[in-house]
Amino acid sequence: MANKSESRKSAHRKIQSDERHLIEISALKKTYFSEGYPTPVLHGVDLKIKAGEFLAIMGPSGSGKSTLMHILGFLDTLSEGKYWFDGVDVSKLSEDDLALIRREKIGFVFQAFFLLPHATVLENVMLPLVYSRGEDHHRQRALAALEAVGLSHRVNFSPTNLSGGEKQRVAIARALVNEPTVIFADEPTGNLDSLSGKQVMEIFHQLNKKGHTIILVTHESVTAQNAERIVHIRDGLIESDELVKDRLMGTSQYKK
Numbered sequence: 001m002a003n004k005s006e007s008r009k010s011a012h013r014k015i016q017s018d019e020r021h022l023i024e025i026s027a028l029k030k031t032y033f034s035e036g037y038p039t040p041v042l043h044g045v046d047l048k049i050k051a052g053e054f055l056a057i058m059g060p061s062g063s064g065k066s067t068l069m070h071i072l073g074f075l076d077t078l079s080e081g082k083y084w085f086d087g088v089d090v091s092k093l094s095e096d097d098l099a100l101i102r103r104e105k106i107g108f109v110f111q112a113f114f115l116l117p118h119a120t121v122l123e124n125v126m127l128p129l130v131y132s133r134g135e136d137h138h139r140q141r142a143l144a145a146l147e148a149v150g151l152s153h154r155v156n157f158s159p160t161n162l163s164g165g166e167k168q169r170v171a172i173a174r175a176l177v178n179e180p181t182v183i184f185a186d187e188p189t190g191n192l193d194s195l196s197g198k199q200v201m202e203i204f205h206q207l208n209k210k211g212h213t214i215i216l217v218t219h220e221s222v223t224a225q226n227a228e229r230i231v232h233i234r235d236g237l238i239e240s241d242e243l244v245k246d247r248l249m250g251t252s253q254y255k256k
Contacts, residue, residue, distance in 0.1 A: 020050065020087075021049060022052075022053075022085070022086055022181065023083075023182075023213075024047070024083075024084045025046065025047050025048075025071075025072070025078075025081060026081055026082040027045075027046065027080065027081040027082065028042055028044065028068075028071070028078050028083065029043060029080040029081055030067055030078055030079050042064045042067060042068060042078075043235070044081070045064075045068065045233075045236070045237065045238055049215065052211055052212075053213055053228065053229065054204070054205075054208045054213075054216070054226070054228045054229070055214070055215050056218060056229070056231070057215065057218075057230075057233060058219065058221075058224050058230055058232050059232060060234065063234050063235065063236070064233050064236040065217050065233045068233065069215065071083070073108060073182075073184045074102045074106060075108075085101065086105075086181070103128070103178065105182065106181070107174075107175030107176060107180035107184070108175055108185075108186075109171050109175050109184070109185040109186070110171065110185075110187070111187035111188065111190040112191070113159070113167045113170070114171065115159040115167060115170060115171065117160050119158075119159075120156050120157065120158065121156070121157050121158075121159065121162070122146070124170055125142040125170060125174045126138050126139065128174060128175075129141065129178065141177050142173070142177055145173040145176040145177045146173045148173065148206075149172050149203055151166065151170060154170075164196055165196025165200065168189075168191075168196070169199075169203065172188075172200070180212070181212070182212065182213040183204075183212055183213070184215050185214065185217065186217045187218055187219070188200055188216070189220065189223050197223065201223065201248070204216070204226065214227070222248070224244075225244060225248045226249075227247070228243065228244055228247060229243050230242055
């Protein structure tokens with residue numbers, strides 16, 4: 001079993017470099033406990049992600065890919081190992097420090113959108129700014145984020161009156177409004193038709209070109225091909241880590 005683990009861990013080392021890494025994890029493990037019984041999910045993951053990279057994480061259901069994303073995005077904590085974010089050892093940070101990083105450096109986009117149905121599109125996008133300074137600029141920042149995803153004409157709409165693709169673009173605008181360093185996207189095209197999915201991936205390409213680090217979790221091979229690098233996870237370990245040779249560059253244009 002040890003040989004199998006070592007072969008998986010070493011499979012991705014060929015593309016690591018000496019460039020500055022935004023995210024670096026070493027021997028990361030995660031175990032959940034239910035009524036005293038342990039359920040190991042991640043078994044010792046090593047991974048480095050450069051600033052400005054577009055990375056896709058793939059794996060079957062139960063492989064640990066979403067758990068890994070939640071730990072990297074400070075939505076969950078590791079059980080063992082090390083995690084450095086922008087050169088800082090995460091284990092040394094207080095809860096307030098972690099909350100500050102989540103608020104100012106991290107953006108999340110989820111498959112289920114998580115929009116408030118009784119708030120307008122603009123109000124939904126402004127939500128992450130509640131605890132930010134400069135309240136006078138909240139509206140302008142939210143409007144700019146909506147403009148970036150082509151939804152300036154929907155600011156006063158209710159999310160219930162939007163298509164699935166439009167809802168996901170609102171979710172992306174909400175993730176953008178704090179101008180995060182890294183955007184985590186968990187199955188962002190999972191609830192969308194093919195055209196809407198292409199439009200959403202086009203937005204991620206544009207964000208990546210502007211310097212945002214994109215970490216995409218997906219089970220769809222076509223969606224993963226938009227990334228420049230794909231990490232495959234199986235049974236809580238990295239099975240492969242490869243550069244994308246035939247990358248999709250998101251050439252579709254979303255309607256404004």
